Every structure is written in structure tokens, then in C-alpha cells.
Amino acid sequence: MQKTTIHDIARELNITFSTVARALRDHPAISEATKAAVREMAEKLNYRQNKLASSLRSGNTHIIGVIVPSLHVSFFSSVVHGIEKVMNENGYSILLYQSNELQQQEIRGIATFLQSRVDGIISSITLETEDYRHYEEIKKRNIPLIFFDRDVAALDTPSVTINDHEGGFIATEHLVQQGYRRIVHITATQALPIFQERLRGYKDALLRYGIPVREELILQGQFSLEFGKACIRQLRERGIPFDAVFALEDYTAMGAIQQLQADGIAVPQETGVIGFANESFGALVSPGLSTIDQQTVKMGEEAARLFLATVRDKQHKPRKVVLEPVLIARASTKKIIS
């Protein structure tokens, strides 16, 4: 049997869905007679009021706003999946706003959420955000704010991130253990802590294995598939020898593979390539792309749980959850024939 919904009550009484919704939450614009009729019909149809409707009485909207930099990468949509899972179970709805990596859009998204009277905001800042006043505004209003993946240390806010240093370390260590020695690292021009940490992990892994850090093997730019290709062309034009690439994210790694293959260099036999983020295409390409998984669904779930903890205890000390990255070794780094 189908569950009884507000629609069923509305149909039975021949009134609108919004009248029923308002009657159920005791709205003053609805007459007592209508409210009584709605309550009676709800009882008769065995209607179970959902948490959303009942929360409206408490002054909460049970809507959470989530700001994501981009929905074009599976990383963020996968985190959103984790957030939705926990939040829906707890009676919340999730609204999304895409900042497209622009601070101006991020500010606008937060204004839109405040206007919609969200009960909380979960966000990952854009690559260019340097002014945090719109986030301070959220805190001033005592609306819970949680960061995921990209945190802002200065704001003393609960956050869920992964250990990016460890991620950079295990990616590089994997290449070393597979027998690669002259390892390129492609990083970003943006001074985002997550990218700096991956770079630091790369250097520490080389040091650990007694391999010199060569500045000529560290390339910086606007990461993208095209930039991955450009890095390979640049290294080859300059005659800089290398036998592996660790790119800060998967699309850049994929660009490197495409350029290597176009130049007749075998991946992984001659040059190994590893990315970061475990984008969904990595399992579909040939060779499969080795990468670092950021436990995206878990990241979303933990962000949701931090929000719930903050709501339960407003004095809750901001907690920083740091997840451990996981190596996904696929064919693109299989130098050793096992």
C-alpha cells in the first residue's frame, strides 16, 4: 500500500495541498473548521506527518544549504550524496548552490541561502576566495557552518577534510615502490592549503626514499586536461628526463597520459602516471588511472554529522575531522610486471 500523503488528504477534502500543509502546522490563516476536518481526515487515512512539516512549527525550516565549487567533477557530487544520505534520514532537505569557483558567486549563494532561511550551511570554498566576510556573517547569525575538503583555518569552524599530506605522500611512495625514480609533480598556482599539502607529501616521500627533490620536476599551473598535456610537452621540449607523473588531480593526470601516448611513450611501462580524487572516469579509461581516493561519501556523511552535533549542542567545540586517503592502484602505474 502507498503511504498517505498530503495530496490524498487534499483530494478527499477537495482543498489544495498547501491548505492541508498549513492546516497541519496550525497556520493562523486557516479556519478552525478546516483544521479540524484536515486532522480528522489525516487520522482516518492514517497519515503520518513528516518531520519537515512538523518542524515548521518549531521555527526551523529543516533545509540545509550546500555550496559546491563545481558539479562537473564527480568528487563534489559524491560528497553531496553522503551529505544527503545522513541529512535525509534526519528529516532535512538539501539545497545546492554552485559557486563555479568564483568568490562573487559564492557570496551570492550564501545570500540566497540566508534569504531562504536555511538551518545551516555546508561549504567548500572556491579556489579564489580570500575574503571571508560572507562566512563571518553566517557565524554572526548563529547559523551552523561546516566546511568540507577546503577549510578556512582562520574561521574556527567544524570541518571534514582529508589528510592531503598523507595523500601526496602515498601517491609518491607508490610510484617509488613501483620502481619509478624521476617523478614529476604537477601542482596548482593557487595557494590553497590542500594543494600545498599534497606537494609537501610528495617532497617528504622523496626524502624518505633518498631521492633528491628537483625543482625542475615541479610544475605549476591552472589544472586541467589541457594543462596536463602542456606539462608533458614542456618537459620534453626542455629535454628534462622523467619516468613518472603525480598530478594534483585526475583530469590533469589524464591529459599527461594522452600526451605521452600521442608521443609514443608507453604508459605505464616507460612512464607511470597517478592522479588524485578518484574521478569516476578513471576506472573506464585504458590504462586504468591510478589515483588517491578521498572517501568522498564518508566526507559528506561526516560533514552532515558535524552539522547535527552542532545543532544538538550549540556550545559544541568546533571539531576538525580528518579522513585518511586511500591509494587506488590501477594499470597506469604498473611498471613492475607482477
Next chain:
Amino acid sequence: MQKTTIHDIARELNITFSTVARALRDHPAISEATKAAVREMAEKLNYRQNKLASSLRSGNTHIIGVIVPSLHVSFFSSVVHGIEKVMNENGYSILLYQSNELQQQEIRGIATFLQSRVDGIISSITLETEDYRHYEEIKKRNIPLIFFDRDVAALDTPSVTINDHEGGFIATEHLVQQGYRRIVHITATQALPIFQERLRGYKDALLRYGIPVREELILQGQFSLEFGKACIRQLRERGIPFDAVFALEDYTAMGAIQQLQADGIAVPQETGVIGFANESFGALVSPGLSTIDQQTVKMGEEAARLFLATVRDKQHKPRKVVLEPVLIARASTKKIIS
């Protein structure tokens, strides 16, 4: 802490709520002294005049709600990009709600948007939606409603779709022109018009080229990478000969390619494969996946323009925009060595 409202300012200054409201919007009936006091108190209490309150006068929030079935496929995030582009230029913000292909979630998303007082809703219905009362409710409230990709004919609503019959036709025609003859079509169990139209296009193309339609070559299921693999296994187990596959969407096509390759069948030389939707991974895999592009960004832009037209003219007759699909021929269908 509760948010500061006009009521708080009124109480602190011991004046009426309407005086505060009028002072804040610089009403001529209010003295300069009162206005100054209100502004000062508003500052002190950290009151931010919300756009909702001021927009209620104009009746607009300039927020548009967009319901998407899933953000895990690039098709929908790409349409959203087109919607955002036009809407942002016109001073609107976009909030997204993911239905995850569940009618219950879709109903909830619409309730959340109505609660947030959106100025309009742009939606693509879920695979399982059979009850349209939540959409009728939007129309009853005179809130503009636009459908994209998946339309509901019964609702007489403006929509932007692509010509799915044409898409199915040109995908199949392409396979025929490349020299393939026994062409499998993988379709969905769901009776969604878009899938039925692709199937109809497939049949019409075969008829056009004098190739018999064989029911044994038409497979139905829950589309996915795994289902694509399962279809190939099933055809081979039953000993049904085929030399090409046209799958209703790209992930299913990719599954077919993976199973064919695992079985030692060369794609495209022995069997050609074409998908539908131009998912972003298709350009990255080897062989590159041939597919049908649905002009996603344009679809989003057109949906946004339909919304704007509806707002400008409430009497506007619902217009149905139908875009033409575009063949993207990559290596997975290159039987003919050119």
C-alpha cells in the same frame, strides 16, 4: 540565538513594527530622527534587511529552483550550467535539488522550493514519477514551471527537449552507414517517452535502410554500466549474432564495450558501439565512445529563456522548444578504415 527581526528593533525603541518597516524603506511619513534611530538600532542588533522581506513587496525573490534527477551524470550538470548562465545574467540565483530519480524526493524538493518562495521551478521528472499532483500545485500557485529533457505532456507546460526520435534515428543510421547490419538496441524498462522515442528512431532507421527489425536484438533493463555488460553476455550465451550496439545512454554503452573487450571481441572492427548523451568520459576512453550530443548547455539556456518569457507575459502560451541532436562519431564505430 534567534535572528534579529523588525520586531526586535521595534521592541527596543518602543515603536510599532510598521514604523520600523517604513523607516527602513525610507518612507516619507517617518521623521528623519526616527529613521536615524531605527538605522542605529538595526546596526547595533546586527539586523540584515532580508531580501525576502523587501522582495515580498515586489513579490519576487529572484531565486529559481531547479530539480535534477541526478548530478552523477554530466548531462544534468551541463544543462544546469546553461540555466545558470542565462539566469545569472538576468539577476536570478539558482538553487538545485537532486531527486535521485525518486518521486518521493521530487515531491519533497518541490515543497522545499515552495517554502523558499522561489520565483519559478525548472525540472526534469524522475524515471518513476507517475503522479503529477505536486506539479499541478506549482501551476495552481501561478509559479512558472518549465520542464527540460523529460517533459510531461499532460501538464501543458513550456518545455525544452531534444528530438529523441531523430537521435535514435541518426545513431542507428550512422551504424548502418559504417557497414554494421545486425544492430542491437538496449533500452529501458521505464516507459519514459524519451526512451520510447529513441527506440522508435532505431526501428525507423532500420526500415529506411531495408534492414529487418528483430525483436531478439532489442533488450530492456535498468540501464547502467553493469547492465551493458549483462546484455552482451546474454546475447552471446543465447548465440544471437550481432555486429553493433546502440545503447540508450553512454554508461550502458561503455559496459557493452568493456564486456566485448573482455571477451576478446575487437571494438570497432568486429562490433561497433554507440551511446547517447555525450557524457564527458566518452572522449577519454579508448576507443573513444561515439554518441549523440543533446546540446545540453543550449537546453539549459533555452529553459531559462522560456522561464523569462513566461515571467514577462503570464498569458504566454506554453511553448515547446525541441532541439536537434548531434552525432558525435568517435573511434568506437569506425568499422570502415578511412
